[in-house]
Amino acid sequence: MIRLGVVGTGRGKVFMNPPEHTDFKLTAVCDRCQDKLDLCKKRYDRDGTLRTFTDYDEMIHSGTVDAVILANYFNEHAPFAIKALNAGLHVMSECAAVNTLGEGVELCRAVEKSGKIYMIAENYLFTKVRLEMKRLYDEGELGQMLYGESEYCHPMDNRTTYTIAPGEYHWRNQIPATYYCTHAIGPVMYITGTMPVRANGFVGMHADQSYRGDELRGQDPVGVIVSQMDNGAVVRTMQGPVRVPSGRTCIHGTMGGAEIDRMTGNLTVWHDGSNKCGQPSIRTYNPDWPDFGELASAAGHGGGDFWTMYYFSRAIKTGEQPWLNVYRACAMSSVGILAWKSVCSGGQSFEMPDFACEEKRKKYENDNWTPFLKEGEDPAGKPPRTVSPWKPTEAAHVKAREVWESRHYWGLGFDQSVIDEFYTGKN
Numbered sequence: 001m002i003r004l005g006v007v008g009t010g011r012g013k014v015f016m017n018p019p020e021h022t023d024f025k026l027t028a029v030c031d032r033c034q035d036k037l038d039l040c041k042k043r044y045d046r047d048g049t050l051r052t053f054t055d056y057d058e059m060i061h062s063g064t065v066d067a068v069i070l071a072n073y074f075n076e077h078a079p080f081a082i083k084a085l086n087a088g089l090h091v092m093s094e095c096a097a098v099n100t101l102g103e104g105v106e107l108c109r110a111v112e113k114s115g116k117i118y119m120i121a122e123n124y125l126f127t128k129v130r131l132e133m134k135r136l137y138d139e140g141e142l143g144q145m146l147y148g149e150s151e152y153c154h155p156m157d158n159r160t161t162y163t164i165a166p167g168e169y170h171w172r173n174q175i176p177a178t179y180y181c182t183h184a185i186g187p188v189m190y191i192t193g194t195m196p197v198r199a200n201g202f203v204g205m206h207a208d209q210s211y212r213g214d215e216l217r218g219q220d221p222v223g224v225i226v227s228q229m230d231n232g233a234v235v236r237t238m239q240g241p242v243r244v245p246s247g248r249t250c251i252h253g254t255m256g257g258a259e260i261d262r263m264t265g266n267l268t269v270w271h272d273g274s275n276k277c278g279q280p281s282i283r284t285y286n287p288d289w290p291d292f293g294e295l296a297s298a299a300g301h302g303g304g305d306f307w308t309m310y311y312f313s314r315a316i317k318t319g320e321q322p323w324l325n326v327y328r329a330c331a332m333s334s335v336g337i338l339a340w341k342s343v344c345s346g347g348q349s350f351e352m353p354d355f356a357c358e359e360k361r362k363k364y365e366n367d368n369w370t371p372f373l374k375e376g377e378d379p380a381g382k383p384p385r386t387v388s389p390w391k392p393t394e395a396a397h398v399k400a401r402e403v404w405e406s407r408h409y410w411g412l413g414f415d416q417s418v419i420d421e422f423y424t425g426k427n
């Protein structure tokens with residue numbers, strides 16, 4: 001049995017009911033907000049032993065957990081991970097793993113020093129169609145990747161974004177358009193086994209931004225990243241809340257190609273005449289799960305929420321770092337940082353640190369470049385969070401505040417049912 005502590009009670013709730021075929025028992029939950037903890041205690045305390053903590057340091061030194069899952073703020077994961085590793089705990093971190101390149105260096109050192117398991121919970125790798133793409137790639141049916149495309153596009157109405165981003169300084173209202181990148185680049189890295197070695201970033205916008213109405217999020221509507229991979233291939237990824245929902249991934253290989261249809265989720269595979277794999281030159285199908293189909297089908301995010309828990313548990317039991325190890329976690333997350341550096345410098349390309357090599361990564365140890373502001377912090381001297389010549393309207397602020405107040409948001413607290421509705425698709 002692995003005693004599990006979860007930090008953050010929004011997304012974090014997904015991890016509070018460990019599925020079968022994992023060895024976790026939820027023993028502790030941490031959130032800054034006591035009312036959220038009270039709700040978790042009511043809902044997840046099976047045998048009266050669940051401990052709750054408002055103080056993270058207290059939880060990791062309480063002797064009640066062997067492993068932690070970090071579902072706190074997007075840009076604050078690395079310091080939490082480092083503290084847990086230093087306390088002798090295994091860590092699974094929500095995306096992103098790091099907020100700066102310097103944090104990446106420090107995180108890798110902490111994992112190496114502790115000998116504990118570290119994993120990024122990048123669940124978009126493990127949808128059944130992407131698992132099938134990986135199988136095809138591993139079996140050689142597509143050859144080697146020449147070019148790839150991958151998208152994470154999650155449109156949302158204003159009211160929903162107000163509810164899941166409570167506060168003007170909430171990370172969802174600050175995040176630059178390239179930062180939420182792991183759902184798009186992660187699957188390409190997993191399917192093809194390649195690593196990004198440099199990245200360029202771009203943002204899409206329109207000069208007349210009146211269409212944005214009462215959007216509170218000030219960031220550019222869409223971020224596009226072009227990454228060069230370590231096998232020479234080029235990959236275009238995009239993320240942003242623009243209109244067409246998409247979880248599409250497409251791989252063009254030396255012997256064939258495969259693409260997910262963004263509407264049906266079906267997979268289409270093509271071959272040229274040289275392919276001797278015995279398959280027709282084109283086929284479209286909806287693949288089955290390789291294993292644990294029932295459990296994965298019942299889990300969120302197309303099954304990915306089962307697989308991340310499964311692989312984290314397995315890594316702890318075997319003592320072997322998972323595929324989603326700290327080096328891939330840092331590279332996957334840093335693609336968005338490099339791309340934002342690129343956006344801020346007119347499209348210049350930036351090199352990925354080699355996080356696995358101390359000699360090469362050392363020069364990034366003091367790279368603390370980040371566009372995230374703390375509440376009340378003066379933006380002067382910080383990189384911009386947006387390049388769009390647009391600021392949210394006063395009406396956007398008023399409407400957002402109305403939603404926050406109606407949902408009992410008092411700065412830290414929040415009515416949990418709103419988050420529940422969001423994750424179960426009812427909102």
Ligand SMILES: NC(=O)c1ccc[n+]([C@@H]2O[C@H](COP(=O)([O-])OP(=O)(O)OC[C@H]3O[C@@H](n4cnc5c(N)ncnc54)[C@H](O)[C@@H]3O)[C@@H](O)[C@H]2O)c1
Pocket residue numbers: 007008009010011012030031032033036054055056070071072073074075094095096121122123164301412
């Ligand atoms: N992989 C996915 O599919 C997926 C989906 C949603 C969110 N996420 C990721 O999960 C993370 C959390 O997302 P969310 O939507 O729940 O965010 P959120 O901002 O709504 O919730 C974060 C929670 O962490 C708590 N928290 C923050 N700082 C804390 C501290 N110092 N001590 C204790 N608790 C603290 C907050 O009170 C809040 O309840 C983000 O990194 C996000 O990117 C991933």
